[in-house]
Structure formats: C-alpha cells, structure tokens
Amino acid sequence: MSHARGGGLKSWLTTTDHKRIGLLYFWTALAFFLIGGIEALFIRVQLAQPNSHVVSAETYNQLFTMHGTTMVFLALMPLGASFFNYMVPLQIGARDVAFPRLNAFSYWVFLFGGLLLNASWFAGPLFHAGMLNVAPDGGWFGYANLTERQYSPGPNIDFWLLGLQILGISSLAAGFNFIVTILNMRAPGMKMMRLPAFTWMTLVTQFLIITAFPVITVGLAFLMFDRFFGTHFYVREAGATPLLWQHLFWLFGHPEVYILILPAMGVVSDVLPTFSRKPLFGYTVVVYSGVLIGLMSWGVWSHHMFAVGLGPIADSVFAATTMLIAVPTGVKIFNWIATLWGGDIRGTTALHFAVGFIAMFIIGGLSGVTHASPPADLQQTDTYYVVAHIHYVFFGGTIFGLFAGIYYWWPKMSGRLLDERLGKIHFWLQFIGMNLAFFPMHLIGLLGMPRRVYTYAPELGVGALNLVSTTGAFLIALSILIFLVNLWRSRTHGQPAPNDPWGGATLEWSVSSPPPVYNFSVIPTVTSRLPRWRTERHGPMQDPPATPPEPIHVPGGSWWPMVAAFALPVLALAPLTQTLWIAFAGVALLITGVYGWAFEPFEV
Amino acid sequence: MSAHTSMGLDNRKMAFWAFIGSECLLFGSLISTYLVYKGKSVVGPYPPEILNIPFTSVSTFDLLMSSLMMVLALAAVQRGDLKWGKIWLFSTALLGLVFLGGQVLEFTEFVHKGLTIGTNLFGCTFFVLTGTHGAHVTVGVLWLLTLWVRALQGKLGRANAMTVEITGLYWHFVDVVWIVIFTVVYLIQ
Numbered sequence: 001m002s003h004a005r006g007g008g009l010k011s012w013l014t015t016t017d018h019k020r021i022g023l024l025y026f027w028t029a030l031a032f033f034l035i036g037g038i039e040a041l042f043i044r045v046q047l048a049q050p051n052s053h054v055v056s057a058e059t060y061n062q063l064f065t066m067h068g069t070t071m072v073f074l075a076l077m078p079l080g081a082s083f084f085n086y087m088v089p090l091q092i093g094a095r096d097v098a099f100p101r102l103n104a105f106s107y108w109v110f111l112f113g114g115l116l117l118n119a120s121w122f123a124g125p126l127f128h129a130g131m132l133n134v135a136p137d138g139g140w141f142g143y144a145n146l147t148e149r150q151y152s153p154g155p156n157i158d159f160w161l162l163g164l165q166i167l168g169i170s171s172l173a174a175g176f177n178f179i180v181t182i183l184n185m186r187a188p189g190m191k192m193m194r195l196p197a198f199t200w201m202t203l204v205t206q207f208l209i210i211t212a213f214p215v216i217t218v219g220l221a222f223l224m225f226d227r228f229f230g231t232h233f234y235v236r237e238a239g240a241t242p243l244l245w246q247h248l249f250w251l252f253g254h255p256e257v258y259i260l261i262l263p264a265m266g267v268v269s270d271v272l273p274t275f276s277r278k279p280l281f282g283y284t285v286v287v288y289s290g291v292l293i294g295l296m297s298w299g300v301w302s303h304h305m306f307a308v309g310l311g312p313i314a315d316s317v318f319a320a321t322t323m324l325i326a327v328p329t330g331v332k333i334f335n336w337i338a339t340l341w342g343g344d345i346r347g348t349t350a351l352h353f354a355v356g357f358i359a360m361f362i363i364g365g366l367s368g369v370t371h372a373s374p375p376a377d378l379q380q381t382d383t384y385y386v387v388a389h390i391h392y393v394f395f396g397g398t399i400f401g402l403f404a405g406i407y408y409w410w411p412k413m414s415g416r417l418l419d420e421r422l423g424k425i426h427f428w429l430q431f432i433g434m435n436l437a438f439f440p441m442h443l444i445g446l447l448g449m450p451r452r453v454y455t456y457a458p459e460l461g462v463g464a465l466n467l468v469s470t471t472g473a474f475l476i477a478l479s480i481l482i483f484l485v486n487l488w489r490s491r492t493h494g495q496p497a498p499n500d501p502w503g504g505a506t507l508e509w510s511v512s513s514p515p516p517v518y519n520f521s522v523i524p525t526v527t528s529r530l531p532r533w534r535t536e537r538h539g540p541m542q543d544p545p546a547t548p549p550e551p552i553h554v555p556g557g558s559w560w561p562m563v564a565a566f567a568l569p570v571l572a573l574a575p576l577t578q579t580l581w582i583a584f585a586g587v588a589l590l591i592t593g594v595y596g597w598a599f600e601p602f603e604v
Numbered sequence: 605m606s607a608h609t610s611m612g613l614d615n616r617k618m619a620f621w622a623f624i625g626s627e628c629l630l631f632g633s634l635i636s637t638y639l640v641y642k643g644k645s646v647v648g649p650y651p652p653e654i655l656n657i658p659f660t661s662v663s664t665f666d667l668l669m670s671s672l673m674m675v676l677a678l679a680a681v682q683r684g685d686l687k688w689g690k691i692w693l694f695s696t697a698l699l700g701l702v703f704l705g706g707q708v709l710e711f712t713e714f715v716h717k718g719l720t721i722g723t724n725l726f727g728c729t730f731f732v733l734t735g736t737h738g739a740h741v742t743v744g745v746l747w748l749l750t751l752w753v754r755a756l757q758g759k760l761g762r763a764n765a766m767t768v769e770i771t772g773l774y775w776h777f778v779d780v781v782w783i784v785i786f787t788v789v790y791l792i793q
Binding site for chain 2: 098099176180211233
C-alpha cells in the first residue's frame with residue numbers, strides 16, 4: 001500500500017526499496033553535480049582572462065582534478081544509477097531488485113566514498129596544512145609516476161586513490177545486482193528482446209562495470225602499495241614502467257566512457273519513441289549496437305596513449321578500432337533520427353533534451369573520430385581540443401540524455417509534473433550555454449593552449465575565446481538554477497502526475513506515480529515489446545488493479561548494509577592517518593556488518 | 605529465495621558467477637603485471653634463487669585436496685547428511701588453513717633470504733599477487749568455518765544446500781586461480 005511506506009528518518013536510513021534508493025541516488029548525485037559545477041565555475045573564472053590570479057596554481061590543480069573526478073564518479077555515474085534503481089525493476093515488471101540489501105549497500109558506499117573524497121577540501125588542518133590544500137591534485141586520470149610519494153608527498157593523492165577504491169566497490173556491487181535483476185527477475189513474457197532499450201543499455205553498462213572496475217582496482221592497489229608500503233610498481237629507477245599505470249587506467253577508462261554514455265543512450269531510446277508515438281526504429285539493431293559498443297570499448301584504450309609512442313603497429317591497430325567503434329554509434333544515431341522521422345512529434349522538454357543529445361553527441365562523436373588518427377591526435381593531445389571533445393560527449397551527451405530522463409521520469413518518481421515552460425527555458429539556456437562554453441575550446445586547443453595549466457599569456461591570442469567560454473559556463477549555471485527552481489516548485493505547484501502522463505509504451509507507466517511500494521499489485525504478463533501500445537498483433541495490456549487482490553510481502557528495512565558500508569571509509573582512514581588501530585576498528589566493523597547482514601532474518 | 609526466476613538459475617548463484625567473472629579480471633590484471641615485469645628487476649634476489657618448487661607443490665596439492673573435500677561437503681549437505689557435512693566442511697577449512705600456514709612459512713623464509721615487498725619488482729609483483737590470493741583463501745576459510753559452526757548448531761540442512769554450493773563455487777575458483785599462479789610464477793620461470 002502506498003501509505004505503508006511510512007516516513008521518518010529511520011525508514012530512509014534502513015530502506016531497501018529500490019525506488020527510495022533511486023531517490024537517494026538522485027539527490028546525492030545532484031548535490032555532487034552542483035559541487036562539481038561550482039568547481040568548474042572557479043576554473044572558468046580563473047581562465048576568463050590571461051595572467052589571472054583568482055586562484056593559485058596549486059588550488060587550480062585541485063579544482064580540475066576534483067571537477068573531473070566528481071563529475072565522472074559522483075555525478076554522472078550515480079545519476080545513471082538513480083534511474084537504474086528506480087526504473088529497471090518497473091520496466092521489467094519486478095517488485096524490487098534481486099538483492100535489496102546489496103542495493104542499499106551500494107548507495108551507502110557511494111555516499112561515504114563521495115564524502116571521503118570531498119572531505120579532502122577541508123582536511124588540511126589534520127595534515128598540518130591549510131584548508132583547500134590537500135584535495136586530490138593529480139588529474140582525474142592520476143598519471144603515475146607523478147602520483148608517487150616522491151612527487152606528490154601530501155595526502156592529496158591518498159584521498160583520491162582511497163576514495164576511488166571505495167566508489168569502485170559500490171559500482172561493482174550494483175553491477176552484480178542489476179545483472180541478476182535484469183536477467184532473472186523479468187515478468188512472465190518479458191523476453192530479452194522485449195526489454196525496453198533503457199534496460200538493455202543498463203545491462204550492457206553493468207557488464208562493463210564488473211569487468212572494467214577490477215582493472216582500476218588493481219592499478220589503484222599498486223599505487224597504494226607504492227605510496228604506503230614501499231613497492232615500486234611505477235618507479236622507473238626500479239625497472240618499472242609508469243606506462244603500466246596508463247594501460248591499467250585506460251583499460252578501465254575507456255569502458256568507463258561507455259559506462260557513462262550508454263545509460264544516456266538508453267534514456268534517449270525510450271524518450272524518442274514516446275514523444276514520436278512510434279516504436280523505436282530498428283530496436284534490434286539499437287540493442288545489438290549497444291552490445292557491440294560494449295564489446296568494442298575493450299579494444300580502444302591505447303588511443304588515449306598515442307602520444308606515448310607505442311610504435312606504428314599499436315598506433316595503427318588502435319586507430320582502426322577507434323574509428324570502427326564509431327560505426328555502431330553512428331548506427332544508433334541514424335535509428336534515433338529515423339524514429340523521429342514521420343512521427344507524431346510532441347515537443348516536450350524531455351524530447352528537447354533527447355534531440356539536443358543527438359545533435360551535441362554527433363559533434364562530440366565527430367571530434368572523437370578526429371583524434372582516432374594518431375598524427376592528428378599528436379596535435380590535439382593535452383590541448384583544449386580534447387577538453388572540448390569530452391565535454392561535448394559528457395555534457396552534450398550524457399548530461400543532456402540524463403536531463404531528458406529527469407523530465408521524462410520525474411513525474412513517475414515524485415508524482416508531480418515539472419513545469420514545461422521553465423523546462424524549455426532551462427533547455428535553451430543550457431543548449432546555448434554549453435555551445436558557448438565548449439565550442440570555443442576546439443579553437444582554443446588548436447591555437448595551442450594546453451589543458452590543466454592554470455593560466456596563459458595574452459600573446460597566445462585566446463583571451464577573447466576564453467571569455468566567451470566562461471560566459472557560456474555561467475549561462476549553464478543559470479540554466480541549472482532554473483532547473484532547481486523547477487524541481488523545487490514542482491513539490492507544491494507541480495500538477496499531480498497521472499499513471500501515464502506521456503502515453504508511454506513501457507511497464508513503468510502502468511502503475512501509479514509514484515508507484516506503490518510493491519510496484520505491481522499483480523505481476524503483469526507481457527506479450528509484446530510495447531506492452532501498453534496497440535500494435536498490429538496486440539492490443540494494449542490491462543494496467544494492474546489499483547489495490548492488490550491478495551496481500552503482498554514487502555521486504556523490511558535493514559541497518560546492516562549501512563554498517564558494512566561505513567567500515568570502508570573507516571578502513572581508508574587508517575592509511576590516511578597512519579594509525580593502525582583504526583584499521584582494526586574498520587575490520588571489526590566490516591565483520592560485524594557482514595555477519596549481521598548474513599544472519600539477519602530477511603525475506604526477499 | 606529460490607523462487608521462480610526468468611533464467612531458472614538461483615539469483616545468488618547467478619550473482620556469484622558474475623562476481624567470479626569480475627574476479628577473473630582482477631587476477632588477470634595481477635598476473636599480467638607479474639608477467640610484464642618478469643625479468644625486469646634491477647637487483648636480486650631473483651625467482652630461481654628464492655622459489656622452492658617442492659615445498660609449494662605440496663601446498664598446491666593440499667589446496668587441490670581441499671577442493672575434493674568441498675565437493676564431498678556439498679554432496680553430504682545435499683543429501684541431508686549433516687554428520688559428514690560437518691566433517692567435510694571442517695576438513696576443507698583445515699586444508700585451507702594448512703595452505704595459509706604454508707604461505708606464511710614461505711613468505712617468512714623469503715624475507716629471511718632478503719626478498720621483501722620493496723626489494724625489487726619481483727618482490728612487489730610476487731607478494732601482491734600471492735598475497736591477494738592468500739587474502740581470498742582467508743575469506744574462504746572464514747566462510748567455511750562459519751558454515752561449519754552453523755552445521756554444529758544444527759542449522760545447516762538440505763535447505764541451505766545452495767549456500768554451500770556457492771561457497772564451493774568460490775572455493776573452487778580460488779583453487780583454480782592458484783593453479784594458474786603456481787604454473788605462471790613457479791613452474792614457468
């Protein structure tokens with residue numbers, strides 16, 4: 001029953017309901033997104049004019065490192081996770097994920113890992129340094145051997161590597177959970193090739209996560225041993241090669257790029273059909289392209305390393321695979337456009353963002369193909385051209401896609417519609433803002449401005465372009481502000497959302513907004529890929545009754561996932577503060593959490 | 605727990621297979637690093653001066669036998685034979701402990717011979733790789749002993765066979781990883 005969800009802090013802290021965990025992910029990721037955005041604004045203020053001294057070089061290094069790390073691991077991935085959590089069980093016709101407590105564990109680990117990383121801003125006094133002095137400063141890619149103790153003696157890199165280790169555990173746990181959920185918890189008749197495209201892309205993403213994260217875990221573990229226990233994994237004098245780090249990092253890093261973009265592609269593949277009133281064009285091809293992108297993402301990592309000089313054979317192979325991966329991506333783009341073609345288009349905010357995604361992602365994709373060629377890449381490496389590229393893919397791509405998802409699904413998640421007029425103002429400001437902010441970076445880069453350097457000389461002639469870029473960044477900030485107002489206003493002023501405000505084809509629209517705690521009063525039986533639409537062979541399904549015909553068991557809450565998750569930051573504090581007893585306390589807490597969890601009576 | 609599932613496979617078992625897949629990448633990265641850095645140490649001691657193949661062969665045999673015990677434990681629990689279930693579970697854990705004891709002895713001897721984790725690249729890669737494996741064995745032993753205690757309390761019946769089966773999956777995986785490590789590190793020098 002919907003009134004059975006109860007309020008109160010305790011019910012949220014112990015929740016194992018995928019919908020509540022999805023909301024927790026949403027708010028937490030939004031908060032980190034704002035923090036990462038403020039960091040970006042500081043960067044843009046510093047770069048607005050040549051020879052500027054708004055922040056010092058040291059602070060600047062921390063700002064761009066934390067901006068990248070925060071956006072990738074604390075904003076975009078968890079915003080995607082918010083939709084995995086909320087939508088996947090609804091889309092497959094399940095009452096929850098396969099392992100509700102593991103799901104809660106993933107969230108708490110993510111929260112604690114994010115807090116640990118961000119605590120570094122204020123932790124200076126603990127390490128006899130000022131505030132804003134010990135945040136990670138080695139770039140989000142943390143290249144060894146710059147990150148070795150010899151060159152980075154402070155705790156900055158320690159915060160980074162321990163924080164990322166913790167966040168990796170969160171993603172891995174969620175990965176196993178969602179793979180099993182999607183493969184094993186589908187409603188009767190929900191065959192794999194009837195899954196909504198978003199759920200399919202979620203599945204591919206989870207496979208990438210469980211295969212890519214162990215690799216970075218090992219890379220980070222080596223760095224940890226080097227920094228704390230005197231090993232030489234990345235120490236040149238001992239015969240090691242710092243290239244090992246680059247290989248391990250990018251072996252993870254390139255699948256990670258697709259971990260960030262595939263969920264957005266999934267959202268767009270769900271939003272476009274709804275607002276064109278047409279099935280997704282070439283569903284099967286879109287799904288297989290997604291799977292192919294996932295597989296191929298494992299074979300392109302060295303294109304991040306063309307400047308290293310791996311030799312003509314390696315460079316050629318990776319250039320070829322990189323150009324090749326553009327093919328399935330291009331296939332998807334054509335399918336999205338063909339979905340719109342001839343459709344009965346309704347220009348909602350969600351559709352604006354989905355179409356914006358296609359346009360911006362094409363630009364980002366094209367500049368991506370330009371660095372697939374090693375000679376061109378050598379000109380572009382470490383310049384703002386690359387910064388322009390990644391922002392077109394992550395901002396123009398992932399963030400636009402996720403906003404399409406927010407405008408599409410927020411009514412389902414909150415029970416209130418967002419204001420369409422504010423939404424469109426948000427869209428246009430963000431669209432113009434991002435092009436002002438990131439398009440000039442292509443030129444700035446080609447004119448020779450290196451990235452990650454805190455200032456530049458007026459003679460370089462990029463002052464005006466940088467000012468434009470900074471203006472764009474503030475426009476983006478304004479657009480986000482409008483979004484926040486919209487989100488806030490919707491709580492009281494938003495129109496109550498019916499079950500299906502958009503006429504969607506997928507199962508999440510067959511239940512109330514927000515859905516009851518048990519999701520489906522009766523588990524639906526699925527007979528087609530578009531269960532709620534009339535197709536040539538099928539009539540629309542009947543929505544489940546509003547009240548369950550028989551009582552439904554709903555799993556209770558549990559404290560243990562949070563206890564076990566809390567052990568991880570405690571364990572990380574031991575090396576940070578070089579205190580042995582904290583390590584023992586962490587282990588004791590972990591064992592308590594795990595055993596409490598294992599022996600607690602809990603019926604799924 | 606073992607309600608109807610779309611693929612007909614228990615949820616926990618499927619999750620465990622995914623976990624094992626993930627672990628393959630973890631050990632794969634560690635083993636690859638060992639191979640990449642093979643022969644790159646700039647100071648000794650080098651592997652042939654240190655590695656004691658006969659000794660490690662014995663502990664490898666010990667670990668292999670523990671897998672046999674694990675199979676017997678699962679079979680006993682599946683047929684509801686709690687008495688032999690207890691015996692085999694304990695034997696599995698015991699052989700695991702013997703393996704860990706062997707690793708402690710081995711590590712101590714290596715340190716006496718001048719190879720620590722910080723001596724050279726061989727030391728770094730060897731200790732981190734085999735140490736990670738040892739940590740996995742330790743977790744496995746704790747898990748097995750937990751099941752054994754549950755069995756002593758009479759709480760490990762046929763209904764828990766899936767739990768034992770998953771423990772077995774983990775244990776066999778850790779065993780297989782050791783076979784690879786033993787081959788790559790010890791036998792092929």
